Structure formats: C-alpha cells, structure tokens
Amino acid sequence: MTGVFIFILIIFIASTLQTSTGFGFSIMATPFLLLLFQPAEAIQINLILSLLISIALIWKIRESINYELMRKLIAGSLAGVPAGLLIFKSIDDLTTFNIVVSIILLVLTLLLILRFRINRTPLRDYLIGGISGILTTSIGMPGPPLLLYFTGTDTKKEVLRSTTLAFYLFIYLISLITQLIFTGTDSVIWKSSLYAIPVVFLGLLAGQYLFNWVNQRIFTIFTYFLLTFTGLYLLINSIFFR
Template sequence: MEIAVFIMIILIASILQTSTGFGFSILATPFLLLIFEPAEAIQINLVLSLVISAALIRTIRQDIDYPVLRRFISGSVIGLFIGIGIFLIADIDGLKRVIGIIILTLTLLLLFKFRIARKRGRDFFAGGIAGSLTTSIGMPGPPLLLYFSGTDSLKEKVRGTTLAFYLFIYAVSLLIQVVFAGTGPVVWTASLWGLPLVFIGLYIGQMLFRYINQKGFRIFTYIILAATGIYLLLDSFGML
C-alpha cells in the first residue's frame, strides 16, 4: 500500500511541477510525511525536486526573469538558515498550522482581486520566506506562488523563474539539511526509486504546459494553494 501511495505522490507531483513550475514540494511533502519521518520526507522531496529543476533548466532558460531571480536568491540566503533553526527547535504541527492559515488567507485575498505591485524589496522578502520554508518544511512554493499570482505575471515567466530558483534553493537546502539534521539510506533509496517516476512526470507535464492558458494557469494555482492550506491545517490538528 505504501509503495502504491509513493508512486502516485511522486508521479502526480512531478507532472504538476513540470507543467506549472510549482507543485512538487507543495503536493509531495505533506503526503510523504505520512510514509516517512519528517527529515526523510523533506530530504526526499529536496533530492527529487532538484532533479526536476536540473532536467528542465535548459528548456526554460529563455523564460527566466534574471533580475528577479537574483533578488530571490539573495533574499533566500538568510531565510535558509532561519528555516533550519525552525526545523530543529520548533513544533512542526504548530508551524504547519500557522503556514496553512496564512496561505488560505492570502488565497482568499487573491480570489477577491487583491494584487501586489512588484518591487525590489518585495522580491528579496519573497525569496527570504521561500528559503526559510525550504529548510524548515521543504516547501518553497507557496510564497512564490502567492507573490507571482498577486502580480499577474505571465505563466512562462513564473515557471521559468521559479524552476531556476529551485535549482539553487534545493541544492543548498539539501546540503544544510544533511549537515545539520543528518541523513540515512532510506532517503537515497527512496529517491533512487522515485527517479523513473520523475522522468515520466517530466514528459507528461511538458505536454500539458502547452495546453494551459493564462486564465487556466491562474485558476489552477488558486486550487493548489487552497488545497495546500487546508491540508496543512487538517494535518496539524491530527485529522489526517
């Protein structure tokens, strides 16, 4: 049963990540926590997400907004170390609860046409939050997804910039996790088994991306955000 769940999680999350630029960590991490210990689930997510970003970087490099990418990376550096500190000392359920409430609140604001004017300082801040969430719970996607949704960015720019950012953030986060939290054979065995599923998801996701228009992309992101927020809340209260 656990093997079947693992296959479904990795395959669907890979398709989502490839077709939208988001989704692997948002979908995979919460469900991997049902099968693995927190550190194992986060590290498996980091390894496979890094593979996806590396595999796609050549095909999406023309869509990358490099000034925004540089600001995201600069902002994330401090956030990475804040996140690992939170992971080591904080109550994970409490953290999930807070993040779930924030995601749902901001998603409602976006649904009611709340928009954010993109500024340099806000780019740094979004990167910092994404960095802290990567090393703490393995989920950099929500702050970037909320930020880009609020600025009405083109889907190509969203996917290209976030995947390029993930290439950096996942590599550094994995190193920090291994150094500070340790690792084990379960992480690398599960990651190895997940690789074929990732490549199948890459192919299907690339095909789907061609058929997603801007409006559909925006609706899809709202669904991902709402589902993530609800899941985190339910999981934090032990209801799943």
C-alpha cells in the same frame, strides 16, 4: 504495498504539476509525504527530487528566465536559509508541523482568491527570496511566497515557471546541503528518492504536455484547487486523525 502505491502517485502528480505550473512539486509532495515519512525524511526527499527536476528542465526553459529577479531572490534567500533551519530544529511535534504547513497553504490560497495585488520593487524581490529561503529549509516549500508574489504582480505563467525553476535550482541545493550538515540523513531518504526517479521523469513528460495545453484561466483555477485541497486535507488529517 499501499504505501508504495501512494508514494508513487504523490511523486507522479507532483512532478507533473511542477513541469506544467512551475511550483507544484513542493506544494503537492511535501504535505502528502508527511503522511508517509517523518518531517526530516519528507523534506529531504522533496529537496532531492525537486533539485533533480530543476536540473532536468532548466536548459529547456532558460530563455524565459528573468535573470535580474532571480539574482535578487537568490541574494535574499541566503539570509532565509539559516533562519529556516533554526525553525525546523525547534519543531519537535509532527502534528504541529503539519498544521503549520496546512495553514500556510490555506492563507496563501485565500489571498490568491481575493486577488491580492502588489507592485514589484527591488526590496520586495529580496524579501520574497528571504521568505522562500526560510520556508525551504523549515518545511521544504519555497513555492508559496513566490506564487503569491508572481500572481500578485500578474507575471506571465512562462516567466513564473522558468524563473521559479531557476531559483529552485539554487535554493534546493543550498537547503539540501544545509539539511545534510545540520540534521543528518538516512538510507530511507536516498532509497526512496532513487526509486522515485523513473516516476519523476514520467511526470515531467506528462507535465510538459499539460503546459502546452493549459491557458492562463485554467492555470489559475487549478492553482486554487490544488492549494485548497492540499491545505484542507493536511489540516483535517492532522487534527482529527493524528
């Protein structure tokens, strides 16, 4: 029962953050799902639920999407997806996998706190899409490079949320299909995803309320806290409680 409660809590918080920030589900859900499931299971549950969230939200936020940027991200991600799958299949140690995820989160957070800045260029748009594609199929987290890039270019939170959700709709679908074909699946993944659907929709409602209330400064501070907490928790748990 404790595991079920933790699972529900993870999904609710992550879906709330996804709706209110545009990136929170994979960054929050994947590290903590790794504490309950094997990597392939955690990643596929994340992909299924993230895809569901993107489908549910895309119509409402479509007007804020930067379609030109989204097309470049998608084009770049097509090269990253197979590379990410190769990385995932080469990692056979759960502890190593968790440590890699935590380090990515902590490095991202440090760059954000140091106010990393970068100018947008077409080449960088494609490159970020490629990196996001790699991270999606390898660890189920396309958000970190997008968040860093959009924050570094001072992208408004409305555009950040809508464009990333639109991009997720594509990258999660492609990554899920790739995972199913090359790594397989099991009943635990689909049963867990099915049970989580009502919780996801409750989180969506809560997240929409938060999005209308949170200003840019609070949004930034909360981003730092979320990334730091998740990264440190996963790193400490992987090293000292394996």
